[in-house]
Amino acid sequence: MTVASALEMALAAVVLGVATWTIAARETFAAVVGFVTYGLLLALIWVRLDAVDVALVEAAIGGGLGGVLLLGAAARLRVTETPTATERPSATVRVGAALLSAAVAAALATGVILLPDPAPTLAPAAAANATATGLGNPVTNVLMAFRAMDTMLEKVVLLLALVGVWSLAPDRLWGGHPGPRHRADPLGTLAFLARLLPPVGIVVGIYVFWTGKDHPGGAFQGGTILAAMWLLVMMAGIADAPQVSSRRLRIVLIAGPGIFLAVGLAGFAIGSAFLAYPVAYAKPLILGIEVAMTLTIAATLGLLLAGAPERSAGQ
Amino acid sequence: MIEFMTTVLGFILAMLALGLVRILRGPADADRMMAAQLIGTGGIAALLLLGTVTAVPATVDVALTLALLATFASIAFVKKGRANAPDSTGDA
Amino acid sequence: MSNPSDALGRLMAHALARAVALLILWLVLAGSDLADLPAGIVAVLAATVTSLRLLPVGPSRLSPVLLGPLALRFLYQSVAAGIDVAWRALDPRLPLRPGFVVYSVCFPLGSARNAFAALTSLLPGTVPAGDEGSRLVYHCLDVDQPVVSQLAAEEAALRHAIRHD
Amino acid sequence: MSVAVDIITIVAITAGAFFFLAGTVGLLRFPDTLTRLHALTKADNLGLGLVVLGLVPQAGSLRGGLKLLCVWALALLAGAMVSQLIAREASGQRGDPAMRHDGPPP
Incomplete structure (x- = not known):
């Protein structure tokens, strides 16, 4: 295992850890902070994937404006948060939510597995005409x-x-x-x-x-x-x-x-x-x-x- | 040199992950807010190293954006604390 | 200062100084290719106008000649601050005596005082944590350190670099 | 020449990594929010500065090096401001009077 691939695994592990923590956090404010952190780390992943354009968006939205928006929302929700935290949904609702989440995850996974290999792509066509507009x-x-x-x-x-x-x-x-x-x-x-x-x-x-x-x-x-x-x-x-x-x-x-x-x-x-x-x-x-x-x-x-x-x- | 920088990059990421554990546990909101600051500073260092290792010069622009906007989450946090107060003219 | 043409001259001088600084930033970011220059001029003009509206020209300014030594001083301080906090963190005995220190600052409320607060947040073991009228409240890692005399020295250094027109 | 430059890079980046380590150790060991804030901002800012210093000679051009320094300057400004904002929020502008040490009037 090379140093670089060990690094990629470490990065993926950290991001997955933060993502799990964000979902598991019970308090809205804590979850928002987790999500902002997650966005900043994601910028690193996009750079590693050589998608610097996307990394720039992630840094600007995830690290900047998205955090402002979500923190504002969390501040507004705080008033209603205490009463909702004590409510406990019925067993039917919880089982239903679990089934729905599992179904969505399974559908996504199936979609990924069923993708043709190599994936259909227009990238060669786009690259071949790259000089047509005069933009680099x-x-x-x-x-x-x-x-x-x-x-x-x-x-x-x-x-x-x-x-x-x-x-x-x-x-x-x-x-x-x-x-x-x-x-x-x-x-x-x-x-x-x-x-x-x-x-x-x-x-x-x-x-x-x-x-x-x-x-x-x-x-x-x-x-x-x-x-x-x-x-x-x-x-x-x-x-x-x-x-x-x-x-x-x-x-x-x-x-x-x-x-x-x-x-x-x-x-x-x-x-x-x-x-x-x-x-x-x-x-x-x-x-x-x-x-x-x-x-x-x-x-x-x-x-x-x-x-x-x-x-x-x-x- | 590439191997060396990759190793340091991994080390800094490990430090960020360790620091995150402490911060995400809180207990105060301000403790949590420091997570944004930690990832801001450490993430910029990691980005700059990653950009050099992978020879993608545009990574510096990502780091620049991060440095410019790293304050925003904390500003929103401070404003939020004041918005609930009856008199929001405090120093913030 | 009462002479309007003097005031205009000072405004122009300040605007020019800010525009030059922003132009240097543009050249560092985008390079000096002639094709990029029109965008750079637009950027510098927009930024300079914004800067003059947000931070109007005041009676005092930082002397460009003394800015260098001041920057070096605080660079040195921020290195000392990093080393200070590093040994406290790594020492097994965890040598901390945290507490608050109140410092009477001479700068009036405004940019000079904000600059002072920002610069002293880089000092070893201190961070401004509040205001009490004309006094700044600092949170310190070790209240046994001569915090007040150190802050006074920094205040003198900053005052030395401010020029009144 | 290039060996000397590489040595500078290795020394500076290693020192930078050390300060990131110190910042994280401080974050884990320091007892309360405000002291942890010191550990975070002071150590990490210096760590970033040293990493930047190590990367400047590898940037390949004067402009590339200056750009790196711009990133650090912005991060330093952000750190100086954010640490004050968080400190003011965390201390709630109160502070325990018993722990105060008033300075002499200037």
Whole structure:
């Protein structure tokens, strides 16, 4: 056994251990901390699997925004947690849940075992056409050219999720500011960090987006970092979340999918089909779409975490 | 050199795993929160070593993202503690 | 300072200094390829404007000349802090005398004081754990150490590096 | 030349690993939340710094080395801030008055 394979087994064991602990933890807060840790460790595994693009997403979402979202949820659940902990579901419910879980696990396992070997893949086709767009990162090629439809619809899904969160607001607060108005000592430690870090984060976020054309990175990873910086400023109480009825905000929210769709429709006229880029302009078109998507993703993720409107204007 | 770095990487991972046991047991919420800090610092070291061993330079970008966002879970934790207090203007 | 053109000049000087620092960060991250420069300029402009809005130009700043020695000093301290905690952890007798020490800090509330708290969190055996009006409460690994005099020395070093325009 | 560089790398990374060991031992042995926080932040920050120092000569370029140092600087800033935030949360801004040692007025 080589050192490297021993290492891989150790890594897998640690991750499995943390995952088991997360499931077994009885307290929501403890489970959330376990899950954040699990996400950070998963970034290591993705790097080991040579999927650095995915590792970047895992580091940004798992280590950053996901933790914020889940800790917020755990804090809200804490009030109801004590009464639910004392409740004991009936034997029928418990047996039913166990059977259901076992069935899902068995179905997944069967699916994995029944996969043809070698698995059907489009990777050689994607690699053979890698130079067609003028971009060096194969993942960006797949996302923005070969499977552009999926990527565009993903952004629409994000937008729908945001509309879903907003729709939880009571009618009289519709259009107001999302979430509570965060207050913190404007001269305290958190405010100090929120004044120092965002400029650095903006440079890093734009770099991660920009490097995505040739190296691991891209609009989603860069947009997540920018969203995190915005959220930090909001959590430190330095800036308030904008009203969801703000026109400028809504333009930013639809910019990414909107421009994507416009370029896609233009494909009928200047290209050969919907979402087909003319080869000569593929690179600038893709970069233009990605700039808009980075802004949209940053705004959408920031607002998703800020929550449903809870205050009317001026409150 | 590769063998050496791989060995150290395994050692650091073992240290992280041991530290995690202590932290995940608590008892205080703050103890648990330190897990994010432990994996933040140790995970960055592990990532940088892994990136050198596997010769994937982009790994440094993952470490950079981790370093930039490692504070966020702890910030959310501190904010949460204050949000329940009647007067949330405390130093946080 | 009352002269508006002076104020504008100072603002420009601060903005330029921050932009240069952020540009260096961009060049380190992305390299100096000309094709990457437009994105870099956008990034640096956005970051500089954000920085000026979040941290407005104040009457005092860190002297760039004295920043080097200050950084070296705290680098040395953080090495000492690591060694200190390492021997306490590995010593079988576990030599700890934890407790709180209150330190009266001269810096007013704000950036200078926050910077002081952040820097002293790197010192051997101390971490700021709260405020009491004009005083900082430190949690210490060993209250028998001359914590207060050490903090005073660090405060003097930081004060020395702050320039008032 | 390259042998000397490799020796620097090996010494620095080994020392870094030692401080990760010390941090974990402190985490397991120290008696309460705040003392454990010291063990975690101080030892691990130095451990990361030494690992970075060892990897800088292996980075192959000046830019690669500077990038590694950027990662460490960010991690150091994060550590300095997080340790304060957690310490303030854990001590609840109270502290046992009997254990306080007031400093002389400046």
